[in-house]
Amino acid sequence: MKAFLKWFFTYITAFFFIFYFFQSASGLESTPPEGLKVDQSQEDAPAPKVHIHDLMPQVVVLDSMANLYEAVEFDHEMHAVEVGCAKCHHHIVEHTDQTCTIHNVVDQTNDPFCARCHKGWFPGSLDKAKCKDCHSPDRFTADYLNKIEKDKDIYHRDNIGLMGAYHNQCMRCHVEEGIGGCQDCHVRTETGDKEFRADAGASGATKKSSEDGH
Amino acid sequence: MKSLNRRNFLKSGLAGGALATFLGREKPAQAREFSGYTNKGTGVLVDLSRCVGCRSCEAACNREQNLPEPDVPFDDFSIFDTERHGGLKRRTSEGVFTVVNRYNPEELDHPLFRKFQCNHCEEPACLTSCFVNAYTKTPEGAVMYNPKVCVGCRNCMIACPFYVPAYSYSKPLNPIVEKCIMCYPTRLKFGKPPACVEACPTEALTFGSRVNVLKFAKERIRQHPEIFVDHVYGEKEVGGTAWLYISPVDFKKIGFDMNLGHQPIINYVKSFLATVPMVLTIWPALFAGFYRLANRKDGLKKDNNEGAREESQS
Numbered sequence: 001m002k003a004f005l006k007w008f009f010t011y012i013t014a015f016f017f018i019f020y021f022f023q024s025a026s027g028l029e030s031t032p033p034e035g036l037k038v039d040q041s042q043e044d045a046p047a048p049k050v051h052i053h054d055l056m057p058q059v060v061v062l063d064s065m066a067n068l069y070e071a072v073e074f075d076h077e078m079h080a081v082e083v084g085c086a087k088c089h090h091h092i093v094e095h096t097d098q099t100c101t102i103h104n105v106v107d108q109t110n111d112p113f114c115a116r117c118h119k120g121w122f123p124g125s126l127d128k129a130k131c132k133d134c135h136s137p138d139r140f141t142a143d144y145l146n147k148i149e150k151d152k153d154i155y156h157r158d159n160i161g162l163m164g165a166y167h168n169q170c171m172r173c174h175v176e177e178g179i180g181g182c183q184d185c186h187v188r189t190e191t192g193d194k195e196f197r198a199d200a201g202a203s204g205a206t207k208k209s210s211e212d213g214h
Numbered sequence: 215m216k217s218l219n220r221r222n223f224l225k226s227g228l229a230g231g232a233l234a235t236f237l238g239r240e241k242p243a244q245a246r247e248f249s250g251y252t253n254k255g256t257g258v259l260v261d262l263s264r265c266v267g268c269r270s271c272e273a274a275c276n277r278e279q280n281l282p283e284p285d286v287p288f289d290d291f292s293i294f295d296t297e298r299h300g301g302l303k304r305r306t307s308e309g310v311f312t313v314v315n316r317y318n319p320e321e322l323d324h325p326l327f328r329k330f331q332c333n334h335c336e337e338p339a340c341l342t343s344c345f346v347n348a349y350t351k352t353p354e355g356a357v358m359y360n361p362k363v364c365v366g367c368r369n370c371m372i373a374c375p376f377y378v379p380a381y382s383y384s385k386p387l388n389p390i391v392e393k394c395i396m397c398y399p400t401r402l403k404f405g406k407p408p409a410c411v412e413a414c415p416t417e418a419l420t421f422g423s424r425v426n427v428l429k430f431a432k433e434r435i436r437q438h439p440e441i442f443v444d445h446v447y448g449e450k451e452v453g454g455t456a457w458l459y460i461s462p463v464d465f466k467k468i469g470f471d472m473n474l475g476h477q478p479i480i481n482y483v484k485s486f487l488a489t490v491p492m493v494l495t496i497w498p499a500l501f502a503g504f505y506r507l508a509n510r511k512d513g514l515k516k517d518n519n520e521g522a523r524e525e526s527q528s
Contacts, residue, residue: 065415140412140421142405149423158430164264164417171266171416175324182268182289182415196273196288 056080064137064163068195069186088169117155135165220507255336255355256402257424257456258411259431260329262468263441264418267294267314267327274413275312275331278397282309303469306331307380311394312410319463326461328468329410329419332357332378332394333448334456337478340370340379340393348391354403355424355456356396364391375452375474396456424456431460453478 056076063071079088138144139161148157160168174180182188188196273288275281286293294316296304303315312331319326338357341349348364351357359370359379366389371379379393397408406412407421420427428449435442441462448455451474459470466472 139417140407145405145422149426157426158420158433160417163415167266167416168264175266180266182270195277196269197276197284198287198289200283200285200287 062166065186067189068192069182069188072185083173087173131165132162134159135162137162139164220510255353255424255456256396256421257334257355257427257458258408259420259422259427260457260459261418261420261434262326262328262459262461264416265314265327265329266416266418267291267316267325268415269293269314270413270415271329271410271419272310272312272314274409275394278400278409279311279395281311284310306378306393308382308384308392310380311392315469317468319467321463326463326468330469331410331457332396333376334394334396335452335478336454336456337452337480339373339375339452339479342478342480343369343373345369352398352402354396354398356398356402357393358395358398359391359393361388361390366390373479375471375479424458428458431458435460450476452476453481 058075058077060074060076061071062074134156136144136159139159148154170185171180174184179185188198193199269288269291272284276284276288293304294314298304303317304310304313306313312329314327314329317326317328334351334355334357336351338349338351340359341351341357344364345367346363346365348360349357349370350360366381368379368381368391370391371377371381379391382389382392396402397406401408407419411419411421420430422430428446431446431449435444435446442460443462443464445460445465447459447461447465447470448457453476459465461468461470
């Protein structure tokens with residue numbers, strides 16, 4: 001009896017191994033090497049699967065503080081590969097490379113609460129879902145303030161502005177990585193030097209020592 | 215005419231005094247229910263969990279208000295280590311309207327930064343302590359100071375519960391009180407946020423109507439109870455302030471005074487101050503009357519003597 005059971009389990013395990021091998025081999029055969037771009041083979045798929053990495057911006061130029069700091073070329077692709085999409089694009093669920101479609105990233109229909117209002121806001125096209133669509137670059141202009149004070153229909157009144165959204169997302173990791181200083185990312189302009197009174201050191205030293213003497 | 219004898223005069227005098235005391239007490243009793251002008255004015259919400267201590271606000275304040283050169287550049291973070299006498303952190307002073315201080319609360323694994331400036335109280339103690347009305351609270355919420363009428367008594371510096379107003383001791387000829395004015399003349403008047411708010415890269419400072427930013431504060435606490443302590447500093451403190459704070463750690467540990475109470479500072483002295491005009495108006499008349507009564511008999515005697523003299527002469 002014991003011997004029979006032993007052989008039985010070995011046989012079953014071997015069977016599954018062989019089955020799995022064939023399964024994965026046939027899977028590889030049916031996926032074309034360029035299939036990452038547009039997968040035409042799946043006819044019954046609801047939407048054509050476009051891989052996100054081909055449509056997302058490679059570099060994003062951040063120049064809203066151009067008077068104080070030179071424009072920053074944010075390596076979007078590197079960050080997407082290194083830390084993943086959901087780390088920054090915060091309303092989405094984390095996807096693997098294979099399942100990550102634009103539709104999943106930006107349309108929030110998978111959350112019933114979001115879908116009440118946001119269904120179809122970003123139908124399939126990445127250029128329609130920019131950070132600044134929700135995080136205003138003019139957060140404290142009179143127009144924007146009036147809008148959120150007066151318009152009773154707006155639910156997300158306390159939406160952080162674009163600069164704040166960027167910094168809060170970036171700084172979380174950058175401080176941990178030890179590159180949290182302003183000038184680790186931003187190169188200061190001459191106006192910036194003036195703003196931060198970079199020249200204040202020389203005469204300040206004497207001033208300070210005189211204060212200590214009191 | 216009914217003769218005014220001593221008894222009647224004293225009676226009416228006492229009754230009048232009692233009435234005046236009663237009326238004088240009635241008014242401040244009503245004022246005690248003051249809970250802030252919550253429907254007017256702008257405010258700024260300071261989210262301490264977002265501040266990264268970059269000192270951009272200090273730099274922007276310096277530029278906007280044309281303040282003198284600082285001791286060290288604004289990108290020098292060694293200033294967080296400086297301590298005043300007795301281990302106290304930096305505070306606002308002449309030419310420095312806002313400071314950022316660093317704290318190391320033990321429950322966090324990272325330092326916490328706290329911006330500090332005039333809180334622009336709804337019922338400002340500096341304003342109420344000033345006897346020449348050098349201070350005004352604008353409808354937009356800023357507490358303004360007028361150096362032209364200031365006599366330099368510095369009562370405001372003593373009255374301020376946050377120790378904000380500073381005196382320009384370096385100007386011996388025309389010293390003035392200096393403090394944050396919420397950028398009123400250059401920005402707030404035109405609906406723009408103060409320079410520090412606009413400069414803040416992490417939006418740790420949120421500008422809007424005070425009513426709205428207070429709602430934001432409560433909503434952020436509601437949505438993230440794991441981050442924030444359930445308290446909005448400035449909602450009720452000293453009658454409410456235009457600048458509100460939410461914090462991830464107990465406010466006591468990061469230098470906030472939690473013993474200020476919810477009354478505007480003036481309420482503690484209002485009942486006393488109300489008696490001052492009463493004393494000034496009633497007491498002279500009252501005591502002048504007493505004096506006249508005390509000397510009335512002398513006067514009568516004098517009159518009688520004069521009458522008798524006239525009679526004897528005729």
